[in-house]
Amino acid sequence: MSAPSSIDVGYVAQLARLKLSEEETRRFQGQLEQIVRYIEQIRRLDVAGIEPTAHAVDRSNVTRDDAAAPSLSSEEALANAPVRANGLFMVPKVIE
């Protein structure tokens, strides 16, 4: 486990697909270091033997009948697309 509190905003922003400006990277670096120092306090708490809670209510494997039902039409699903053609979402070329 790496030593916490060493957030590298430039690197993490790249993981999160956020192309920050240099000014933003600098500003967030200072602010997030302060926030990470604050959240580190939870590590002082001994949680040995405690189960993690992922959800507020204890329900699991909730299913409904696997039955076909009406859903969005292709036209409705595409209506908000920034670029579309031939009933498809258009994106920049992925492979040269």
Place this chain on the structure above:
Amino acid sequence: MELHEFTVSEAAATVRRREVSSTDLVRALLARMEALEPALGAMLHWDAEAALAEARARDAEPPIGPLHGVPIALKDNLSVKGQFCSCASRILQGYRAPYDATVVEKLRQAGAVLLGRTNMDEFAMGSSTESSVICPTRNPWDFERTPGGSSGGSAAAVAARESFAALGSDTGGSIRQPAAFCGCVGLKPTYGRVSRYGLVAFASSLDQIGPLARDAQDAARILHAISGPDPRDSTSLPDAPPDFVAALGRGIRRLKLGLPREYFSGGMDADVEQAVRAAVRVLEGLGAEAVEISLPHTEHAVAAYYVLATAEASANLARFDGVRYGRRAENPADPLEMYGRTRAEGFGAEVKRRIILGTYVLSSGYHDAYYLHAQKVRTLIRRDFRQAFERCDVLLTPTTPSPAFKLGEKIQDPLQMYLADIFTIAANLAGVCALSLTCGFVEREKKLPVGLQIIGPWMGEETLFRVAGAYEQASAWHKEAPLG
């Protein structure tokens, strides 16, 4: 009495008796919005013609439900088919929801008319409504101050009598804190009480939709309309809603009110504490018994929350990639550049910070130290509440340590903004229900409301309404209005 001054209950009763039409109510509220909006900034957008058309349709038929003809405003992160749903973000400018949220379907089934869409912190991330990219909302009690957030537009619209009530969403206090700052009743239901289908997700294990209203009775009516199981939200609970309105008059004799000592151990304004303690005495006078209890892990709630909420947000907001909806950066050379620039141009500073923090706490090498650790702290916080509710029926705390702060006061200091939610966050982590109502006013240049938070156990909303109903019977704070 002017029409815009009605409560939901009064509006519903007068429409039912055909003394006023739903169209009259919508017109009165539209006029109020047109007069106040340029300065208040509580509404992001509204379609007067669409609202009037819905009202005329209700006027032309016999009552279809308990909210027949009553206009209600919606936070701009709730989906209404064909309507804009911007989350006060650039990245969703122009986006129109392709389906209705379950709460929207249910409001319509109850006969309500959709009035307009309220301002909010971008993607519900903030405590002041200043991170809205459209404009900040002002507090109707003092325009130099924030209405709180993130449902600040909903709270300000209700307080200013632009709407009889509004829906908001609450992930860490986003209904209760603005309700306290604006002098409304705000309720975060038990996690799972209300379907989240059609709510733009921030932190899925914490988000709940709930009402902001002028009094407890209105909140009870709206909660009843929007509650219940939903096959489209697998986290919704199977319980049908009980009669919340009936609970209001049931009295509080022998109810045990827990005062968590960690919430009263300094750190709040002296006059806020006085107002809260006076409210406790009022409730004791009505036959309830106050006992001191302990929630020992309270001090870790904010830190655990900002790990878990940002982790979930970073995953939820990954969908905004410029492919299927929303804005796309112009002329990207390749997909990676499209993602990076679309998201950098489309999200504001607070959303970016939270995505980065959430990505960090989930990243390789840090996941166990932060995310898993915070999930275990969440278990301890839930256990605190379970133990507290073995000894008492509800917990009473201030909703916020201080009344509404000034615009610009905390926006440059994200950590200070996070700490504004110190009393509301634990209820979301535990999943319990909590309601804020006005328990007095304090002077800060102007008169500002103070919120009392009543926290109930899982599915304990009826008990919240018993306490809130009894308190409102014995006090008149909820009748005070800003702006005349």
